[in-house]
Structures are given as structure tokens and as C-alpha cells.
Amino acid sequence: MTPSARTGRPRRSSAEILADAASELFLENGYAGTTVDQIAQRAGVSRATFFNYFAGKADLLWLDLDESLRSLPGALLEVGGSDPSLSAPDSVARALVLVAQRHDDSRVPWALSQGETMRLGDDLTASGAARFVAQHSIVAAFVAERTEARAGDAWPQVVSAALLGAAGAAAVAWARAGIGRGSLEDAVEPAVEAVAAGLGGHTL
Amino acid sequence: MTPSARTGRPRRSSAEILADAASELFLENGYAGTTVDQIAQRAGVSRATFFNYFAGKADLLWLDLDESLRSLPGALLEVGGSDPSLSAPDSVARALVLVAQRHDDSRVPWALSQGETMRLGDDLTASGAARFVAQHSIVAAFVAERTEARAGDAWPQVVSAALLGAAGAAAVAWARAGIGRGSLEDAVEPAVEAVAAGLGGHTL
DNA sequence: CCACTTACTATACGGAGTCCAGAAATTACT
DNA sequence: AGTAATTTCTGGACTCCGTATAGTAAGTGG
Numbered sequence: 132m133t134p135s136a137r138t139g140r141p142r143r144s145s146a147e148i149l150a151d152a153a154s155e156l157f158l159e160n161g162y163a164g165t166t167v168d169q170i171a172q173r174a175g176v177s178r179a180t181f182f183n184y185f186a187g188k189a190d191l192l193w194l195d196l197d198e199s200l201r202s203l204p205g206a207l208l209e210v211g212g213s214d215p216s217l218s219a220p221d222s223v224a225r226a227l228v229l230v231a232q233r234h235d236d237s238r239v240p241w242a243l244s245q246g247e248t249m250r251l252g253d254d255l256t257a258s259g260a261a262r263f264v265a266q267h268s269i270v271a272a273f274v275a276e277r278t279e280a281r282a283g284d285a286w287p288q289v290v291s292a293a294l295l296g297a298a299g300a301a302a303v304a305w306a307r308a309g310i311g312r313g314s315l316e317d318a319v320e321p322a323v324e325a326v327a328a329g330l331g332g333h334t335l
Numbered sequence: 336m337t338p339s340a341r342t343g344r345p346r347r348s349s350a351e352i353l354a355d356a357a358s359e360l361f362l363e364n365g366y367a368g369t370t371v372d373q374i375a376q377r378a379g380v381s382r383a384t385f386f387n388y389f390a391g392k393a394d395l396l397w398l399d400l401d402e403s404l405r406s407l408p409g410a411l412l413e414v415g416g417s418d419p420s421l422s423a424p425d426s427v428a429r430a431l432v433l434v435a436q437r438h439d440d441s442r443v444p445w446a447l448s449q450g451e452t453m454r455l456g457d458d459l460t461a462s463g464a465a466r467f468v469a470q471h472s473i474v475a476a477f478v479a480e481r482t483e484a485r486a487g488d489a490w491p492q493v494v495s496a497a498l499l500g501a502a503g504a505a506a507v508a509w510a511r512a513g514i515g516r517g518s519l520e521d522a523v524e525p526a527v528e529a530v531a532a533g534l535g536g537h538t539l
Numbered sequence: 540c541c542a543c544t545t546a547c548t549a550t551a552c553g554g555a556g557t558c559c560a561g562a563a564a565t566t567a568c569t
Numbered sequence: 570a571g572t573a574a575t576t577t578c579t580g581g582a583c584t585c586c587g588t589a590t591a592g593t594a595a596g597t598g599g
Contacts, residue, residue: 135576135577136566136575136576136577137565137566138565138566138567138574138575138576139564139565139566139574139575139576139577140563140564140565140575140577140578141564141565141576141577142576142577142578143577143578166553166554166555167554167555167556168554176578176579177578177579177580178579178580179558179578179579179580179581180577180578180579182555182556182557183577183578186556187556188554188555188556253465253468253469253472254465256468257461257464257465257467257468258461258464260464260465260467260468261457261460261461261464263464264460264463264464264467265460267504271504283508283511283512284508285504285505285508285509285522285526288504288505288507288508289501289504289505289508289526289529289530291504292500292501292503293497293498293500293501293504293526293530294497294500295500296496296497296498296499296500296501297493297496297497297500299496300471300475300489300492300493300495300496300497301489301492301493303492304487304488304489304492304493305489307487308487318489322489322493322497325493325533325534326493326497326530326533327533328532328533329529329530329531329532329533329534329535330529330530330533331533340544340545340546340597341597342543342544342545342596342597342598343543343544343545343546343595343596343597344544344545344546344547344594344595344596345545345546345595345596346545346546346547347546347547370584370585370586371585371587372585380547380548381547381548381549382548382549383547383548383549383550384546384547384548386587386588387546387547390587391586391587392585392586392587540599541598541599542597542598542599543596543597543598543599544595544596544597544598545594545595545596545597546593546594546595546596547592547593547594547595548591548592548593548594549590549591549592549593550589550590550591550592551588551589551590552587552588552589553586553587553588554585554586554587555584555585555586555587556583556584556585556586557582557583557584557585558581558582558583558584559580559581559582559583560579560580560581561578561579561580562577562578562580563576563577563578563579564575564576564577564578565575565576565577566573566574566575566576567572567573567574567575568571568572568574569570569571569572569573
């Protein structure tokens, strides 16, 4: 998945092509009613090749989200380095807003906006939540270092989980708002600020 | 799974027996290295019967937690009815503390305490996220009704996700603290209170 | 002794995900 | 040109999860 090497056989497909093919089929037959075989076939590659582009079927749903979340560690470093006077919760909040701000608002994960018609079900929603949980250890480590807490301390974990939860919920609501939703940044900012306000006093 | 009826063939096993068998195997061979067949065999039942006790393999990990979480809807109603002057975030916080308080502290989900040696990896986050999402829809609905928000409004979602995240993180830290951890209630209470404090002003 | 109810078993099936050996397509070197 | 090196694609086999079903076992109550 690293940006195609300059040598070797060129790629025949792309993650976007596969995701587009999948989206059509999901809308038509639902998520469970669509097999990886069908997706690969519509995209013109073999089933085995599909797994060169996606680790699993559920990853198709979160292509856009994953791309944005990948910038979170960088945003944390950025905020942490630029303004060391901020409390740890405020730093995380700002980093989350930064990620939201840099997200291309035209890219709305159709797992959320079209989740109903695709008949996704709770397990697929959970796969989206798992994305945020995956970031949790990174954020918690950042907070722990910032507050000089010991690893395994509860407080950094709580700060991280609460803020990630708030940001995630705001993003979901944003995606589901349909046409006329504002920017993702405007949705995430008040959510994380409110939560960070409550956590802020505990600077230790 | 309803408490065994007084008529009909008696049960040959129980969720606890199966979970115990699984726990041994997971510690020995890891989660992915253990098949449902092996678990059922060690517990002395057929593979098909296993699925009469658990909907899926991952549910084995959360037996203790699921039992406590089942009381959350009731706790929400309880708090909501007893003290209608409380803000919605505070009500949720109190309900979460109530659930923690009623949890038997000797029952620590080994998915959390032993997650490392069982080599759970992504399976842990996925199944954990599923629990989170399931409770989230319940809590968000409660908050929405309490604040007279429209369904799909962002705020109830944010309140729910932030508080559940905080409570979850606190519970995980508690479980991982090993022998000498205090009560679950004492771990959850400060976490949710802090978050609710920040969300409280927004009573609408 | 016979219904009735509930739980267990055997079996088969489809689909996800993994693995591997080999073929195809391109670049780089001689 | 020809060959080597590299990367991607492909087909097939395999394991396992989860579901469905039809039939059997083991109790309770008339």
C-alpha cells in the first residue's frame, strides 16, 4: 500500500476504484449481501488482489476516515510543540479540531451517510468506532507524557477516551446531517471544547 | 439464554463453564489460536451448542462486563425518575456510577486484565467497540429525550460518547491495575464527574 | 404412557481471511 | 537485445466463523 514503487509491475487498480465498486453494490444489495468476490469482479481484479488493497471487507467503509485519522499523531506533535502552555486536554482538543479542519468536507464516509440503505447494522458501526479506539493509545500516551503521569495511570486514559468519544460523535452527527451540514471543524470544535473544559482543571 | 425453564431438557453446560474453558485455552494458545471447536470440546458440548450460550466467539471475553451493562437502561430510568432537576450529563454520570457500584468487584473481565497474554490484538478493540456502540445508542436516546433535542441532534450524541468513553477508560484502567485496585465505583466516579462538569453548562 | 417443551447433536453450507507458488508486467543493468 | 530484479496479479487450497436445519435426547405434566 506504500505509494507505488517506480519499478515492478504497475498497479491495475486502486483503493478508490475498489471502494467505488463496493459502494454501488452495497447500496444495491446491502453490505452483508455483497461478497468480496463481487466487489473484486466489478473492479476488474481477482479476489486475492482485493486483499492487497484492503485488509478486510469492513475497511472499505472507512477509507476517508482512515486517511484523516492518520494525521492525528502529527497534529498532536504540532500542537504540543507550538503551545506548551496549553493544558493536556486543551492540546488534544486543538489537535482534534486541526484534524477536522484539514479534512476535505466533500468526503463524507458513506458508511455513515448511507448506512441505513446499506443495512449496515451495529457491528459495522462498531468497526468505525474501533478506528477511534485505535487512536486512543497514541492520544493517551501523549497526555501521559504531557502530565508526567505514569504509564497505566487512569487520568490520561480518561482524557483521551472522553475527547475521542466527543469528536467521534460530533463527526457522526455531522456526516448524518445531510446536505447543508456545515464544516466538520464547526461540528467538532464545540464538542471537544466542552469536554476539555471539564477536564481542564485537573492539570496536576 | 433465559433462566432455564422448569420444563424441557435440562442444560448440560453454562456460560461460565464455557468461558472458563475458553480462558484456559486463550491463555495457552492465544485467542486467534483457539477454535470454537476446542472450547466446546473442553467444556463437553458440541460446537453447535456453544452458539446456544454465546452469539459469537468474542462474547466470551465480556461475560462479566455484559452482565453489568445490562443494568444500565434501568439505572438511567432510576436516576431520571428520582432526580429530575439534574442536568442530562449529570444524570448519565450518576447512572454510570450506579452501574459501577453494583458491579461485583471480584469479577474482572479477563479480556482486559489478561488481554496481553491472550494476544487479543484487534479482536479486543473490535468487540470492545461493539459494546460501546450498543450502550451509546441507549444513552444518547435518553439524553435526547431529557434535553428535548431532536433525534439526530449532535449534542446528545456528544454527551453520551464522551461520558461512555470516560467511564470505559476508567474501567479499563481499573481492570489493568491488578491486585490492589480499589472499587470500580471509585475509579469511574471522578472520571465521569469531570467530564459531566464540562458538559453541564449546556443544559439548553 | 403419551403429549409437550426445551436442549443437544450432526451436518452442511457460504463467506471471510490467509497462504503460497507461479505467472505477468514493468524497470534497470549489461 | 537480453537478462535480472522487482513488484503486482492470479488461481487454488485451506481454516475457521457463523447460520440453518432436521432429527434426537431428556426432562415435566397430564
